[in-house]
Amino acid sequence: MIKLRTKLTLFNLFSKLAFAAVFIAVMPYIIERINSSQTDKELLRKQEQVVSMINEIGIEQFIDSESENTFGSYNILKDEFISLERIDLEENIDFIEVTQRLIEGETISFRVLSYSFDFNGQTYLLEIGKSLESIMHTRKNIFRLTWGLLALVILITLFADLYYTYRVLHPLDLIIKKLKGTSSPEVFNKLPVKTSTFDFNQLDQTLIDLMNRIDVLFRKERDATVNISHDLLTPVSVLRSKLENILLQENLDNDISAKIEESLRTLHRLKTLVNSHLLIARIENRQYLKNESFSVGELIREIIDELSPIATEAGISLIYDPKTDFQITQANRSLIFSMFYNVVNNAVRNTRSGGKVTIISNFIQNRFSISVVDSGIGISEEQLKRIFSRFNSKSNMDEDHVGIGLAITKTIADFHNITITVESKINFGSTFSFLFPGTS
Amino acid sequence: MNVLIVEDEKSLAIEIDAFLKNQGFLCEMAFTGTEASEKIAVNLYDFVLLDLGLPDYNGLDLLKEARDIESEAAFIIITARGSVEDKVKGLNLGADDYLAKPFALIELQSRINAVARRKFAISTPVIHIGDFTIESSSRRVVFAGAEVELTRKEYDLLQYLILNKNKVLTRQQLYEHIWGNILDDQYDSNFIDVHIKNIRKKLNLHSPTPWLETVRGIGYRVTIDP
Numbered sequence: 001m002i003k004l005r006t007k008l009t010l011f012n013l014f015s016k017l018a019f020a021a022v023f024i025a026v027m028p029y030i031i032e033r034i035n036s037s038q039t040d041k042e043l044l045r046k047q048e049q050v051v052s053m054i055n056e057i058g059i060e061q062f063i064d065s066e067s068e069n070t071f072g073s074y075n076i077l078k079d080e081f082i083s084l085e086r087i088d089l090e091e092n093i094d095f096i097e098v099t100q101r102l103i104e105g106e107t108i109s110f111r112v113l114s115y116s117f118d119f120n121g122q123t124y125l126l127e128i129g130k131s132l133e134s135i136m137h138t139r140k141n142i143f144r145l146t147w148g149l150l151a152l153v154i155l156i157t158l159f160a161d162l163y164y165t166y167r168v169l170h171p172l173d174l175i176i177k178k179l180k181g182t183s184s185p186e187v188f189n190k191l192p193v194k195t196s197t198f199d200f201n202q203l204d205q206t207l208i209d210l211m212n213r214i215d216v217l218f219r220k221e222r223d224a225t226v227n228i229s230h231d232l233l234t235p236v237s238v239l240r241s242k243l244e245n246i247l248l249q250e251n252l253d254n255d256i257s258a259k260i261e262e263s264l265r266t267l268h269r270l271k272t273l274v275n276s277h278l279l280i281a282r283i284e285n286r287q288y289l290k291n292e293s294f295s296v297g298e299l300i301r302e303i304i305d306e307l308s309p310i311a312t313e314a315g316i317s318l319i320y321d322p323k324t325d326f327q328i329t330q331a332n333r334s335l336i337f338s339m340f341y342n343v344v345n346n347a348v349r350n351t352r353s354g355g356k357v358t359i360i361s362n363f364i365q366n367r368f369s370i371s372v373v374d375s376g377i378g379i380s381e382e383q384l385k386r387i388f389s390r391f392n393s394k395s396n397m398d399e400d401h402v403g404i405g406l407a408i409t410k411t412i413a414d415f416h417n418i419t420i421t422v423e424s425k426i427n428f429g430s431t432f433s434f435l436f437p438g439t440s
Numbered sequence: 441m442n443v444l445i446v447e448d449e450k451s452l453a454i455e456i457d458a459f460l461k462n463q464g465f466l467c468e469m470a471f472t473g474t475e476a477s478e479k480i481a482v483n484l485y486d487f488v489l490l491d492l493g494l495p496d497y498n499g500l501d502l503l504k505e506a507r508d509i510e511s512e513a514a515f516i517i518i519t520a521r522g523s524v525e526d527k528v529k530g531l532n533l534g535a536d537d538y539l540a541k542p543f544a545l546i547e548l549q550s551r552i553n554a555v556a557r558r559k560f561a562i563s564t565p566v567i568h569i570g571d572f573t574i575e576s577s578s579r580r581v582v583f584a585g586a587e588v589e590l591t592r593k594e595y596d597l598l599q600y601l602i603l604n605k606n607k608v609l610t611r612q613q614l615y616e617h618i619w620g621n622i623l624d625d626q627y628d629s630n631f632i633d634v635h636i637k638n639i640r641k642k643l644n645l646h647s648p649t650p651w652l653e654t655v656r657g658i659g660y661r662v663t664i665d666p
Contacts, residue, residue, distance in 0.1 A: 230493075233520040234449055237542035241455035244545045247658070248462070248607060258657030261610055268612045268627070271542055276625050306593070313634045345626050405625045 004172070005165050012161045016154050027146060031139055036111070039130055040096050043113040046128050050082065051117065059084075059119050078103050079131035081110070087125050092116050101129065111135065171195035175204050183414065185215035186286065222281040229278040236271050240264065276404040280390065280411045283335070290416065292333045296370065296436075297325035299333070300359055303341050307348055315353035318344075321360045326368035326436065331416055339412040342405035343372050343432045351376035351429070368436040378426040387422060441486040441556065445469045446476040446502070447518070448494050456489065459545045465552075473497020480506050485513040487552055490535070492519040492526060503533045514555050518543065544613045546604050553603070567602055569664060571647040574602060583646040593618055594639050597632070601652070601662040610659040636660060 054062070062071040062084050074081035081103065093116040100107050110129035117124055174193045182188045188211040193204045246252070247260050282288065304320050311318040328336070347357045355375040362369050379387065388410035413420045417437040424430035443465050447453040450471055457467045468483075470476035473494040480488065480502070488506065492499035503515055517530045520541040527538050536555045539548060556562060564576035573582040579595055581588045590598065600617050601609060611632040619627075636652070643649045653661045 230520045233541050234452070234493075237520065238449060238452045238455070240542040241452055241459070241545055245455055245459055247610075248459070248545075254657070257608070257655075261658045264610055265612065267542075272625055272627065305591075309591075309593075309634050309638055310628070310631060313630075313637070342626060345628075349628070408625065 005169050008165045008169075009158075009162055013158060016157065020150050020154060023150065024147075027143070031142055035135060035139055035142075039111055039135055040113070043096060043111070043128050043130065046082070047113055047115050047126060050084075050126060050128070054119060059122075059124070063124075074103060078106065078108060079134040081127075081129045083127045085125045085127075087116075087123055089116055089123050089125070093125060098132065108133070168197065171197060171200040171204070175200065175207065179207070182211070183417075184284075185211045185218060188215075219285070222285050225277055225281040226285075229274045229281070232274045233271070236267060236274070240267055240271075243267070273404070276408060277390070279408060280404075283411045283415050286415075288332050288335060288415070290330045290332050292331055293327060293329040294331070294333050295325055296328050296336075296368070297322050297361060299337055300340060300361070300370065303337065303344050304359070306341070307344060311348050311357065314348065314351075315355075316348055316351050317356050318348065319356065319358045321358055323360065323362045324368070325361065328368075328436065332412075335412045336416065339409045339416075339418075340370070340372075340434075342409045346405065347372050347374035347376060347430070347432070350374065355429075364435065367438050370434045370436075372432045373429065374431075375429040378428055379422070379424040379430050380426060384422060384424060388420075441465050441552075442484065443467045443487040443489060443552070444476065444479055444483070444485045444513070445489045446473070446494070446499070447489070447491040448472065449491070456545065456548070460549070463549055473499070473502055476502055477505060480511055480513070481509060485511070486556070488513045488515050489548070490515055490517050492517060492530070493521060500529060500533055503530070503535060507534050514559050516548075516551060516555065518548075544616060546607060546609065546613060547617055550600065550603055550617070569602060569662070570649060570651050572643065574599065581643075583643075588642055588646060590639065590642060594635055594642075597635055598639055598652075601660060602664075605662045605664045608655045608658050608661045614660070632660075 063069070063086060069086045071084040072081065073083075081101070093114050096111065096113045098109060099112050100109050101112070109132040111132060112127055112129040115126045117126065171193045178189050178193070188208075190208055190211070192208065193200065195201050195204070243260050243264050247257060247264070300320055300322075304318055308318050344357065344359065351357055351374045357372065357374045357376075360371045360373065362371070388406050390404060390407040410420060412418075413434065419435040421433045421435070422430060423433075443460055445453050445456050445460075445467060447456065447469070448471055453469045453471065457469055460467050468479065468485075470479050473496045476488075476490075476494075477497070479485075490499050490502060494502075499517070499519070503517075506513060506515070514536040515530075515534065516537045516539060517527075517535045518539045518541060519526060530538055536559065537551050539551060557564060567574040567576070571583060572588070574580075575582060576599065579599075581590055581595065581598065596618050597614060600614065611629045612627065614632050615627050636654075640649055640652060643652075651663050653663060655661050
């Protein structure tokens with residue numbers, strides 16, 4: 001993938017170079033044409049001057065009628081000459097061509113104008129020449145100048161293009177940056193990007209509108225979850241109180257008591273399900289405060305204290321291996337506690353007797369990380385794909401568990417910008433890694 | 441103690457009423473905010489159990505009213521809208537405790553007792569059970585003058601069972617009391633069993649604990665003869 005700015009700059013550069021190449025290819029021909037027409041005009045002008053001069057002062061000034069037949073004159077650099085000759089001709093001559101002339105033993109190429117005219121009954125041939133070398137010289141100069149100018153123009157416009165594309169595409173960069181930093185619609189920066197480009201303004205406005213609409217939809221969905229949850233909790237509460245009151249009756253048959261306890265357990269599951277969805281909706285609605293600052297290491301130790309009786313009973317060693325500690329700020333302690341607790345508890349539950357659950361804290365690329373490594377039964381690839389889903393496979397569910405713990409963990413992690421990754425191999429165990437946001 | 445139950449869900453109010461009466465409380469019920477407002481203005485209550493979601497009244501307004509007329513009643517808020525803001529608002533307005541629906545009736549009772557002890561400065565009793573002494577004020581279990589070391593969770597469990605003596609408590613009720621709602625999903629019946637096992641192990645080193653019973657299929661009970 002190539003950046004738009006690079007593409008535009010490259011295209012500009014190539015089109016300039018192509019234009020320059022065509023120009024350079026055609027230029028000699030054009031200059032030749034301009035040059036020769038210029039030279040020919042000059043020769044014709046000189047011819048007129050000479051003819052009018054002869055008409056004014058007579059031919060005798062140049063050719064003494066008796067003694068000589070020709071007159072010649074050239075300047076000392078031999079790049080121009082004029083010659084006048086008395087000749088007999090049947091046809092009129094009037095043309096310009098390139099010929100070679102011998103002047104003082106030197107052969108020089110000239111562009112020569114030949115012109116015949118009658119004067120006092122005699123035909124004369126006038127020849128005016130300009131050496132090709134002098135013509136070539138000017139041509140070379142023009143060439144050099146054009147080349148230099150061309151290179152300069154390309155260079156200057158290239159830098160101008162670079163700067164301009166940077167300036168004009170900057171709002172697009174800002175929009176992309178804004179989008180990249182958006183993990184959910186409610187954190188999308190709704191301030192419009194400053195731009196004078198209509199298209200970018202449209203793009204930005206459309207995105208903002210879209211995000212607003214998604215935000216509203218999400219909010220509605222979560223509000224619905226919250227409302228349904230409340231509505232469900234009241235009848236659950238009634239049922240619970242009724243069953244508890246029955247259970248408190250004296251002389252109750254033990255079988256009936258056991259059945260009521262079972263019903264209470266089912267009710268507890270229902271309550272847990274409702275409350276878990278409610279918890280997720282509340283976190284997503286940002287109803288929890290993130291205003292606590294605490295040591296993550298200490299919190300992990302608390303979790304280990306909580307779970308070690310269970311682990312010991314199950315014959316599992318639960319180890320904390322702190323390489324470092326981290327003071328987290330702007331966090332919700334009970335949520336973070338829950339986030340880790342769910343994963344560590346899962347690890348203990350999914351590890352067989354004799355196994356090991358290790359919690360490692362470390363710094364990875366300047367970011368604090370906690371890894372929960374177990375030597376448990378592992379998670380299949382199929383399950384791994386849906387591991388954080390709220391509506392997970394049935395495998396996590398049993399009489400006591402509704403299997404929503406990891407969805408809660410993920411929601412809490414997202415709420416705190418913590419990245420979770422899971423690696424697992426069947427029969428070898430799983431690793432859950434929590435990467436905290438950078439301290440900068 | 442006089443308790444006013446303010447709850448628009450009649451069947452729930454009736455259950456709470458029956459339970460508390462059974463535990464020796466004097467109870468009255470109000471199914472609407474207006475009714476509750478009148479009752480609070482006229483009668484003296486030690487406790488008001490207040491449901492925030494009343495159809496005709498904002499529950500928190502009722503709390504404000506009661507404070508305005510300098511009612512001495514302790515307020516315990518019970519609500520299905522267990523949001524953080526509600527809780528903070530309620531406690532800021534002077535509510536004494538807060539319970540999210542659905543709660544266990546025995547949890548309600550233990551909250552009432554805890555508030556009563558705090559509010560009416562009732563000294564925490566020293567409980568003798570078997571050959572052990574439970575000193576609630578210092579959270580210690582003592583045998584023959586020496587402390588039996590229990591973890592915090594173990595102590596909480598034992599104390600909860602003792603405070604609700606002669607009642608069978610289910611594992612969920614115990615779990616909820618100790619771990620609260622946020623870890624609901626992590627509930628494991630095994631948790632309570634392991635802790636009870638450890639409590640027994642520690643106490644049995646000193647003296648047998650026949651009073652800490654397992655009630656098969658239901659839960660646990662501490663039996664103390666009156």
